[in-house]
Amino acid sequence: MDLKNTIKSNCILSYNLKKIEDLQIMMDLFQDYHNAHAMNEKVFFDFKLCIEEVIVNIFIHGYKEFKKEPDINLCLYKTEDCFVADVIDNAKTFNPVSDFIQMNFATSIEKKPIGGLGIRLLKNLSDDLEYIPRESGNQLKIYKKYN
Numbered sequence: 001m002d003l004k005n006t007i008k009s010n011c012i013l014s015y016n017l018k019k020i021e022d023l024q025i026m027m028d029l030f031q032d033y034h035n036a037h038a039m040n041e042k043v044f045f046d047f048k049l050c051i052e053e054v055i056v057n058i059f060i061h062g063y064k065e066f067k068k069e070p071d072i073n074l075c076l077y078k079t080e081d082c083f084v085a086d087v088i089d090n091a092k093t094f095n096p097v098s099d100f101i102q103m104n105f106a107t108s109i110e111k112k113p114i115g116g117l118g119i120r121l122l123k124n125l126s127d128d129l130e131y132i133p134r135e136s137g138n139q140l141k142i143y144k145k146y147n
Contacts, residue, residue, distance in 0.1 A: 062091025
């Protein structure tokens with residue numbers, strides 16, 4: 001089944017983040033959902049880590065030297081076979097699916113450019129990523145299968 005065509009189910013959590021502290025509130029709500037629905041621990045942990053990584057990076061890098069007030073909308077969906085995080089922001093344009101530094105692990109840490117580890121983590125822990133450019137900002141969908 002094509003993951004990109006499975007978002008037909010209901011939104012399980014929707015939250016608008018205006019400051020980085022809002023992330024903890026949203027994660028607490030997601031933890032409550034996890035506790036009530038007995039999600040697979042590894043799936044929950046991986047998906048939660050992906051969401052946190054994306055949101056923190058948007059606040060730190062997306063609004064750095066950018067003269068807009070942060071406005072990040074996060075909707076979590078449950079489909080037939082996966083969870084989907086739909087993240088929409090008004091930050092500086094950045095496509096994490098293609099616009100990132102490839103890591104060369106043979107290079108010593110002193111010679112490596114800064115950046116890229118969070119995106120590598122995101123790509124390794126998610127099952128699929130979909131970037132959709134927007135007129136004012138970005139949209140990223142993170143897919144994580146239940147099993």
